[in-house]
Amino acid sequence: MTTISHLPAPADPPYEPWEGEAEALAAAAGAGRRAAAWVRSLPGPPAPTPLSVWFAQHLPEAVESVMGALDPQDCDRMGPDGRPVQGAGGADPEMMETLSAVARVVTEACWLTLDQQVRLLVVASAVTGAVQLLTNDPGSAILHGLLAQQCALLDHAARPDGAAWAPSGAP
Incomplete structure (x- = not known):
């Protein structure tokens, strides 16, 4: 009788942060x-609707949560079995679904100006893009x-309404 024993999968090497990683992640969380x-500061309709509540509560929560949870360790990689593992960049799938819904529902937010609607699209896209950048190539x-x-x-995109705004530290 022959006994076959499988060797354990090799352990992943310890994670070494990228140069400037802590600062980049702190800046992302701040953004x-x-x-x-800004999303919370947007005006609501004359009478609250489920959609206006979603824009006032769920969307800003998703933006803040995802940007604060970015994790370069959660990137696309090969698993111990040699199969590709898709990373999530630290983002919660439910929060990502909230961000993806913006493109489908923003035009229903008729109480917002066209400029505000476009800027909401950019906010959702920029947050989603940050996650994709970290998952694909941290x-x-x-x-x-x-x-x-x-x-x-x-x-x-999230600048306060009005033309005379520049981010802190900008000329």
Whole structure:
């Protein structure tokens, strides 16, 4: 009789953060908080509707939650069995679903100006893009400033209403 014993799968090497990772993630979380605050500040319709409550509560929660949970360790990779594992960038799937719904429902928010509707689309897209950057290539996202560029898009879209606004630290 022959006994076959399987060797354990090799352990993943310990995670070593990218240079500037902590700062990049802190900046992303800050951009998410500012964007969520802007979404919460948008006017509501004369009479609350389920959609207006969704825009006032669920959408800003998703923006803030996802940007605050970004995790470069949760990237696309090969599993121990050699199969590809799709990363989530640290984002909760339910929160990502909330962000994806913006494109389907923003035109129903007729109490908002067209500018505000477009900026909501950009906010949802920038947050989703930040997650995708980290899942696809966290090194480039952090080391080459791609995550910072997504945050700049997010800050620009979520600027307070009015023309005379610039992000803190900008000229």
